[in-house]
Amino acid sequence: MAKGDVHTxxxxxxxxxxxxxxxxxxxxxxxxxxxxxxxxxMAQKNGTEHLIHKKDGTIGERNTYPRGRDPRQSKG
Known part of the structure; x- marks a missing residue:
């Protein structure tokens, strides 16, 4: 995990x-x-990763938002 990643x-x-x-x-x-x-x-604005924790504190989901590129426009 990089410095600047956002944890919920x-x-x-x-x-x-x-x-x-x-x-x-x-x-x-x-x-x-x-x-x-x-x-x-916050993660989209900063181009970082968003880690969403469960109530027990474990990571349940993670999403990466690269700076300057909209992943929805990529092929695949």
Missing amino acids: VPHGDGWANKVEGNERVSNTAETKAEAQTKGRD
């Missing part, structure tokens, strides 16, 4: 997004869905 993680009674390498969370949300949306937007 359980946080207290809700969820938060934490950028790898930062000490503090970037933002919080009441629901996982809301936190995922914020985290995805």
Whole structure:
């Protein structure tokens, strides 16, 4: 995992997004869905990976957003 990757993680009674390498969370949300949306937007903007954790803390999903290239436009 590279510095700057965005992790959507359980946080207290809700969820938060934490950028790898930062000490503090970037933002919080009441629901996982809301936190995922914020985290995805952050990762897309920064061209990094978005790792979505499960309630138990394990990684459930990961998505990569390369800088300057829209993966939906690639063939395959």
